[in-house]
Amino acid sequence: MSMLEVRDLHVSYGAIHAVQGVSFDLNEGETVALIGSNGAGKSTILRTISGLEHAKSGSIKFQGSELTKMKAHKIVELGIAHVPEGRRVFPGMTVRENLLMGANLVKDKEKIRLTLEHVFEIFPRLKEREKQPAGTLSGGEQQMLALGRALMTDGSLLMLDEPSMGLAPIVVEDIFRVIKKINEAGTSILLIEQNAFLALQTADRAYVLETGKISMHGDAKDLLKDPRVKEAYLGA
């Protein structure tokens, strides 16, 4: 049984029909990528899964629970961590406060301490800047913080919205290395990327979105070689 099951999802903003009948699955332990150009509806799908937007119709099932009618804060409780587009760290809080905010729903103090240590191990840079306000960090550091904060929620599915956006290539490499590590440690990942090459290299499977609809899907390796994908998204 798949961990996340999206069926015939429709989402609109006023007159704009942003997501038009999208269906896809994600199995436990997988990394699945949604690729597609700007405005294809990728972010909207993630925001609807998290409960930040409401579906017009269709269903989203996570480990058997229906999410479309659920409040956002309840969805987090089920174990879905979402790193939103543009990082969205709390600028006036310190790095440490941001990370502890991630553990907002975790009751076990010892567990919070251990996860915090683990995050600092993955991102030693965050440890160095522990007391610094998040608003003063560089873009790359903010992305690390956003990832770390999502890890603190202790979810079993991590959704990443454009983790490479606006970052220097060397930082992007670092971030994607960490994403792979997180997946190897057992967390399932749903990844959105405009950088299709990067996404297909990281993911097990991928879906290609075009103006609100899925136009192709398959193993990431196969899509990487597919001439249509190459032409439209890989610039080759």
Place this chain on the structure above:
Amino acid sequence: MASILQYLVYGLQLGSVYALLALGYTMVYGIVRMLNVAHGDFLMIGAFGTYFISKLFTNMVVDGTYPVIAVVAIILIAMVLTGSIAVAVEAIAYRPLRNKPRMIALITAVGVSMFLENFPRALPFIGPNPRSFPTLFITEHFTVAGASVTNVQIIMIVFAIVTMTALYLVVNRTKIGSQMRAVSMDRDAALLMGVNVNQVISITFFVGGALAAVSGICYASAYPQVDVYMGSWLGNMSFVAAVLGGIGDIRGAMLGGFILGIAQILATAVNSTFGYAVGFIILIVILLVKPAGIMGKTTIEKV
């Protein structure tokens, strides 16, 4: 010299009323980015609530005043009542408009304010006429360095400072406090951390309403008269206090409240018609010189 000290005492007294009211203004603004113009009317509800609640306790009156336990009960009931009304106002009038342009919420707040002032005015048991506020505390006078001070003034000022310190610590040191700060910085991101945003906003309105009630009790104890419009101009003044201190900042609201209270008393001493105007002169000056307020800082944020 003695008279300056005397003005200072009056100024601090009035300042604590402004500060308590400005706190609610500033907290609500901080968390929903909305000027709750009706906030001053919560003060009136608190004062009227106290007036009616104290009627229920009349059989406990001894020598024209209430025993301490009754006073504490009256104040607590008034705080809970006003806080609950504030929560209801948010849920009914503001929540449905939360994702609409800010101007819509502002206009709605003006409407709420008109309703809160005029609906009680139409109720037969409240009506348009001022009522005299019951004596909750027996006033005792002291003379300190030539200035006359009453126990009521001391209670008010100390209570205001203790409340504000407690609130500052709650916002900066506790879990609900960090949830409030998270919501104020980025509501969507707070939702993604599992923060129940509606609940946090309700709690903020409750605290704001309860503090407005205390502010109303303080004011009415000093100037023992209540009427349905009293919250309107006190609300305006506390708005000026919040902007002066830096809107959204708790320490700023407190500082702005005391500065404004002292300034108004001093101005009134010079010319009795000048008191209310000084608030707006301060507002104009602060907007020209330091629009972010005394404690407000331009936030540095890398994108």
